Amino acid sequence: MKTLGAIAVIITGALLLYASEDFPSWGDPHSPANQYRVSSHYVQNSFGETSVPNMVTAILADYRGYDTLFETVVIFTAGIAIIAILRGPIDKRVRLRLASERKMRETNLILAQTSRILVPVIQLFALYVIAHGHHSPGGGFQGGVIFGASLILLALSFQLQTALDRVSEKKAVTLAAIGILIYAGIGFVCLLAGGNFLDYSALQVLMPVGAIEARSHGILGVEIGVAFTVAAIMFAIYANLSSHGRMKGGL
Amino acid sequence: MTVTEFIVSRLNYWIYIILMMIGLFAMISKKNLIKKLIGMSIFQTAIILFYVSLGVKEGSNIPILEHSVSHAAEHGEIIRAEDYANPLPHVLMLTAIVVGVATLGVGLAIVQKIHKEFGTIEEPEILAKIESGDG
Amino acid sequence: MIWQFDLIILGLLIVAAVLSLRSTDLLSATMIFGVYSFLMCLLWAEMAAVDVAFTEAAVGAGASTMFLVSTVYNTTRKSSD
C-alpha cells in the first residue's frame, strides 16, 4: 500500500503543481474568481436585495439557500446514520455489566460547579450567535454547534445520563427533524404563497413587510431551523460515539 | 516581480498541495483506521484552504458591512467589490466543513462497529481475521 | 494578510499534520489534530474568512476532536503506524 500511496501522491501532486503555475497570484483582487459578476454582484447588491449586512449569511441562506438546506440534511443524515450503525441488540451480559456501571460515578466538585455556571452562559451565547448572524459572523450553524457543545460539556463534567435526562436521544432526533421541517417548511410556504421553492420574498403576502424585509425574516427563520438540527445532532452524535450506541456510561 | 513576491503569490497554493498530499498518502497507506480518518480530514481541510485562499483580496475587509456603510448604501452609496473579501468561497466552505464533520462522524461510528466486531482497528489484522474464517 | 504571519502558520500546519499522522498514540494524534484545526482556523480568520474560521473553531477544533476522543476511548489508544 505504501508504494501505491506514494505513486498516487506523486502523480496527483505533480498535476496540481502543474496547474498552480497558471493560477492568478494569491490576493489578487482582479482574479477571475474575484472579479466575475457573481462575486461582485453579491458584494454590491446583497445588502440591497436582502437587507442583511453579513454577506456570507445572505448568500448562505438566500442566494444559495438550497445548498444550505441540504447541508442541514447532511448533518441530519449523519445523525441518523450513526444511530443506525451503532445501535445493536443489547444482549444480557452487556445489560448486567451496564447495571453495575450505573452506580454514581464520582463527580469532580470544581468541574461540576464551573460547568453549572458555564453552561447557561454558553447557551445564551449560542442563542446570541444564532440571532445575530445577520450582523456579525455566525448564524444557525455556528450557534447550533455551540449549543450542542454546551450539552456535551454537561455530559463530560457530570455523566452522559445527566445530559440525556435533559435531552434524550429520541428527543434529539425529533428536534433535528423539526429543524429540517422548519427550513423546508419555510421553503414550501414560499411555494404555496406563489413564489418558487425558498423564494422568501413570496412571504410578504403573509407578513406586514416588503419583499426585501421578507427575505431578511426568511433568512432568520431558516437559520433557526439549521440551529435546531445542528445542536440536536451534534449532541446525539457525541452521545452515541462516546457510549458505543448504548446511551450508558460515556466518557 | 521579486523572488519574495513570487513566493508570496504562490505560497498558499503550494502549502495546500503539500497538506493535501499528506492527507491522501495517509488515506491510502496508513493501516490504522482512525489514522486513515485523520488523513481524510486533513485532505478535506486542505481543499477548504485552497478555496479560502482563492477568495482573498489584497487589502480587503471581512465581508460584513459596517453600520455606517450599510446606512450609506441605503442612500445610494455604491459598495466597491474590491473592498471586501470574496464571500462566495466562504459560503461554499461552510458547507464543506459541515460535510466533512458529518463524514468524519459516520466514519468514526463505523470504526467503533469494526472494533466491536473484530476486536481491532488495524487493517491487516482485520483482513487476517476474515481470511481465517472469523469474518 | 501579513504574509510573514501567514508563512509561520502554514509551516506549523505542515508540522502539525505530519506529527499527528506519525504519532503512535492515537490520543495524542487526536490532540495534535485539534491543534491543526485550530491553526487552520487562525489562518482563515487572518484571510478575512471570519465565518469559516468561526465554524472551524466550533466544528474542527471542538466537535470533531471530541468525536475522535470518544472513538479512541471506546476502541484503543495504540496504533501500529
Next chain:
Amino acid sequence: MADQYPAIILLAPLFAAIAVSLLGGRWGSVCLPIVLAALGLSLAVSVALLGQVAAGGEVVYKLGGWPRPFGIEFRIDPLNALLLIVVTTVSLLTAIYSIRAATTETPDKLPQFYTLFLLLVTGLLGMTLTGDAFNLYVLVEVASLTSYALIAMHSKRAVLASFNYVIMGTMGASFYLLGVGYLYIKTGSLNMVDIGEILRGSGLYGSKTILVALMLILVGLWIKMAFFPLHGWLPNAYAYAPSSTSCVLAPLVTKVTVYVMVRMMMTVFGPEYIFSFLEWSPIVVWMAVIAIVAGSIMALAQINLKKMLTYLIVAEVGYMVGGVWMANETAFVGAFYHVVSDAFMTLCLFLAAGAIIFQTGKHTIPEMEGLFRKMPWTMVGFTIAGLSMIGVPPTCGFFSKWYLISGAMEAGHWGYVVALLFSSLINAILFFRIFEVAYFPKFDPQEESAEEETTGRAGEPPATMLGPLLITAACLLLIGIFNQEIVTLIRQAVNTFGPIGFIG
C-alpha cells in the same frame, strides 16, 4: 402548479423522510405507507415532467427565484427527465420489495432504515436535477452518507466494506470538489451553463487549470461510479449489503453518476473542448475496453451470486463510459439507453438474487440446484434479466448493445466492438451456467433427498417480493419494445448539446 413540478419531485421524499423519523419511532406501521405514497407521488410528477419536457423543451426551475448565475437552478432536459423516472420507479419497486426484506434483515432499525432510504432517493434525485456544480457536491455527499450507513447497518463483513467505501467515496467527492474549485478560480462561476459559456467565450481552452480541473472531476466521478481501476470499493460493499439496500444502490448510484459525468462533459466542458480540442476520446474508450474485459473476467471467477453480479456492474460501467466517450451520436444514444435499461436489468438481477437468498439462505451458484422447480416465477424473472444482460432480441439489453456496437463501428473503434461481444459471451457463459444448475438438478437421488431436508423455506417468495421482480422483468421487455420512443427522446437532448454536436 405545473411549473413547480421539479421542486415537488424532490420535496416529496424529503418531507417523507422527516415524517418517518418523527413518527416512525412511535408508530412503526406508518413508515411504509408514507414511503410508498411519497415515492408514488414523485414518480407520477416525474412522468408529468417528462411530458412537459418532451413537448416544450428544457425546463429551468430557479430556486429562491434568483436568476441564473446568482442562485441555484434545476435544469431538466429529456435525459434527466428520463433518469428521474428511472430513479423513482426503481426506488418505488425496491420499497415494495423491502416490506418483507427489511423487516427480516434490520428489524429493530426500521424507522432509521426508511429515513436513510428516502434521503438516499432524495440525494439521487437532487443529483439528477441540479444545474449547479457545487450543489452537486452537496447532494453527492447526501447520497454517499446514506449509502455508507445503509451498508454498514448489516453484517460483520459489510462494516469493513463500508469503511473502505467511506475512504474511497470521500476521496472521489473531494477530487470532484477540488475540480470545481479549479473551474471556479478560472471562471468565477458555479452554474454549469454559465461555466460552459465562459469556457467557450473567453478562450480558456488552452488553460492548464481547466485541463487539470477536467482530470480531477473525471477521476472523482470515476471513483464514485467504480470505473475499472478505481472500482475497488464496489464489489464488497454491494455484495455484503442487505438485499433491500443493494437493490436500490446497485442499479441507481453508478447510473446517476454516469449521468453526472455526461452533464459535466456536455454542459460544463462542452463536446467541442472534450472531443475536438483534447482528443482524449480514444484513450478513455480504451480504458473502457479494459474495464469491460476485466469486469467480465473477474465476474467469471466468482461463485458467490451477488458478488458475481457486482463485477458485472463494473463491466457495465465500462459499456456506458465507452459509449459516452465514443464521440458519436449513435454510441451516445446507445450509452444513455443503456443507462436506462441497465438500471432495470441490475434491479431485476438483484431482486431475484435477494429473493433467492431470502428463501433458501444460499449465496453461491452451485447451491442453486433445482431452483426452477422450487421457485419458478422468481427464476422466470431472473432468466429474463439474464437474457437481457446477454443481449437476446426482445429484451432491452439487445437494443442498447445494438446502438453501442453500431456507434463503435461508425467511429471505427473495433476494440470496443470486440470487448462488447466478448463481454456478451462471458455473460452468456455465466448465466447459462446458472440456468443449467438451477434447471437440471444433479442426477443423484441420494443427494436430492438430503437437499429437500436442508432447505428451510422452499417455494416462491412472498408476493411483495415477487411482484416487483416480475414488474421489473416486464419493464425490461417494455423498454425493449418501446426503444424507438426512448431513443427519440435521447436524440432530442443530444441535439441541444453545444453548437457543433459530435464529431465523427
